Amino acid sequence: xxxxxxxxxxxxxxxxxxxxxxxxxxxxxxxxxxxxxxxxxxxxxxxxxxxxxxxxxxxxxxxxxxxxxxxxxxxxxxxxxxxxxxxxxxxxxxxxxxxxxxxxxxxxxxxxxxxxxxxxxxxxxxxxxxxxxxxxxxxxxxxxxxxxxxxxxxxxxxxxxxxxxxxxxxxxxxxxxxxxxxxxxxxxxxxxxxxxxxxxxxxxxxxxxxxxxxxxxxxxxxxxxx
Numbered sequence: 001x002x003x004x005x006x007x008x009x010x011x012x013x014x015x016x017x018x019x020x021x022x023x024x025x026x027x028x029x030x031x032x033x034x035x036x037x038x039x040x041x042x043x044x045x046x047x048x049x050x051x052x053x054x055x056x057x058x059x060x061x062x063x064x065x066x067x068x069x070x071x072x073x074x075x076x077x078x079x080x081x082x083x084x085x086x087x088x089x090x091x092x093x094x095x096x097x098x099x100x101x102x103x104x105x106x107x108x109x110x111x112x113x114x115x116x117x118x119x120x121x122x123x124x125x126x127x128x129x130x131x132x133x134x135x136x137x138x139x140x141x142x143x144x145x146x147x148x149x150x151x152x153x154x155x156x157x158x159x160x161x162x163x164x165x166x167x168x169x170x171x172x173x174x175x176x177x178x179x180x181x182x183x184x185x186x187x188x189x190x191x192x193x194x195x196x197x198x199x200x201x202x203x204x205x206x207x208x209x210x211x212x213x214x215x216x217x218x219x220x221x222x223x224x225x226x
Contacts, residue, residue, distance in 0.1 A: 033055060037078075088114055098119050131153060131154060137166070166193070
């Protein structure tokens with residue numbers, strides 16, 4: 001139990017530290033496409049790209065202009081960068097991509113922008129070898145989960161903590177309406193209700209241990225075993 005608790009704490013702390021938006025100091029220091037992306041200046045983006053600027057320029061954290069746009073919810077800027085040849089699946093230094101960044105922000109519109117521009121919902125991202133779906137499920141981001149499921153994100157991917165999106169929604173969720181709805185959506189989409197963690201504890205057992213009655217009912221209806 002103690003080892004499991006420490007694993008949860010490490011996961012929460014690591015996720016909080018790993019995906020970091022540009023700081024105010026970084027924003028003030030940006031020039032060129034990075035600055036234009038941060039400001040959502042589409043005309044400037046298009047002008048710079050036409051002038052030969054590389055859409056793959058990076059800041060010290062490895063963020064491209066497209067990733068900066070994702071962090072700041074600059075949808076029009078992201079579209080302009082994708083039209084101009086930006087890599088839709090670029091990763092920053094912590095291995096986050098546009099789709100995962102948008103999923104953590106619950107920015108369903110940005111996820112759609114990325115998908116339309118060639119980004120994949122199947123990318124393995126983050127220091128945890130996870131996916132955007134796992135990140136969204138962990139945070140109870142219902143709209144992001146919906147869009148990712150529509151994009152056929154991998155339902156049963158297991159990250160390096162030994163958890164799937166379903167397990168994270170239960171283990172790291174609060175058992176409230178948002179996380180319960182995420183569990184419903186995952187099960188409805190076909191997530192395996194019996195895929196246990198590394199300790200052999202199933203989603204149903206985790207939900208029962210936490211007293212998450214709504215999740216327990218959903219799992220039982222989906223055929224979860226004890």
